[in-house]
Amino acid sequence: MATVASNQRGTGSRLKTWWTILKISLEERFVYRGDFALGTLMRFLPIITQVFLWYAIFAASGKEKIEAYTANGVVAYYMLTMISRAFSSMPGLCSGIALQVRDGEIKKYLIQPIDLLGFLLLTRIAHKLCYYVIALIPFTFVFFLCRGFFENGWPEASVLCAYFLSLIMGFLLGFFMEASLGLVSFWFLEVTSLAFVYNLLNFFLSGHMFPLDLLPDWAAQFINLLPFQYLAYYPAAIFQGTIEPNQVWQGMALEACWLMAFIMIARIMLNRGIHRYSGFGG
């Protein structure tokens, strides 16, 4: 009975703790805002070469459309994947966890009443929120300049809802996938090369490099079952309407399954890992 009572008291104070963590992380992030905004703007530069490359490809092929895309559509696709990646990419998450395991900082989560994954998720949300607030200016600027590439204009409200949902799920999926990868460090101390392989696969299979529809059918069918596509391709495809509206929810259901699976994997790995872990020294 005592535990129930303390749990109830605990929820309020736990929320307060989480709020404090979020607030501190936000303040920390806003320090370098100028540098941040400029860096974001620079990130659009490679799109320029993509524009010329794809126009050259379309001009030579003599086709109006390649698979579902017009030349403008491909450019719009690349721009949309930048938004997807703004949600799903987790710079420093995997290496951060590995570093904490290696140098023993992980101990603090064992003695303090804070959950490692919860804490990391909150700092990551703060990081992302900050990023969106600052990146909104360069993103709006570039998207406004390039609005001509979006030939179909804004999609319907229901599609937009699905789009935002897929972005948020992409964020969570990206977080738990990369956290699981970082937790491997309980078993292998060095995960840099593993992370490199992950990033490589991610770049190719998520559709960050090119629209996945361009792949031959057998490859596309296989890649559609993997979780990577939800990190870049899927939200963009929903927005552009390359996925039929009635099939959107099927994909989202698969995404939810992957998300559940990775939440469980991360949890189990953390529990097992902590039991393996031995912290020495003071």
Place this chain on the structure above:
Amino acid sequence: MTGYRPSYLNVFLTFARNSLVRDMSFRANFILQCISTISWTVMNIGFYLIVFQYTDSIGKETGWGRNEFFVFLATTWIINSLVQTFFMPNAQQFSELIRSGNLDFALLKPIDTQFVISFPRVDWAALSNLFVGFTLLCYSLYQLTTKAENPLIIDWRSILMYPFYIGCGTVIMYSVMITLAATSVWLGRNQTLYNFWFYITNFSRYPMEIYKVGWGMALWVFFTFIIPVLLVVNIPARIMARPLNTMNSQMWQLAGFAILATVACLMISRRIFVRALKSYRSASS
């Protein structure tokens, strides 16, 4: 110190040997690095294989068909691997030297500072891309010379000019990099060096013909004459991939200009580097 002149070649060979010893001490890591570098390249080739399923060439009537473009791609990887092997690790280290004040030690050495900054570390693993580039080059040249209609006959002048222009390209890339690195003297730190480098050199990775439409002309002029990164890959690749007698006068002029640009880039970057060193205030106590 009068009359003392260090042997630059010997010093460089020592640097290269030291780096090799260091790389070989962590052999598994070295092999992993090679594999990851190569897989990145292979993935890139995969992307273009997909692209060429939908089109015969990059750009209409530019002559950059599949195999010609793969010569281009191979040239890109050859030049990139040279830059990444010899210069990239050092340029990254340079901004760190400035931030930490350790540049003092380099300044004190009785040898040219730009030399001692540019060459101490050789990243041997990055050289694995040279191997990939060369393999791709041989493969696509074989395809081009043995195709049924209109096979490519490789001119001996091409064989001489190709390595020469690869050298020119590498020097231009080095100059851009050392200029970017030198700016960290003024900025204090320059951690985004690699990003900037990537964004600028990104323009050099495609045939220059694709920029010659609409406002791309402005980009073409800028990256040919102001920061001549467009010449880096385009000139050697053009010389190797297609018959010399089909090269128009503009291309020959550009090839001539590339030599001039190489010398100019090297001299200008040297001046900027020396200027930067003059503004250096040590960071140690």
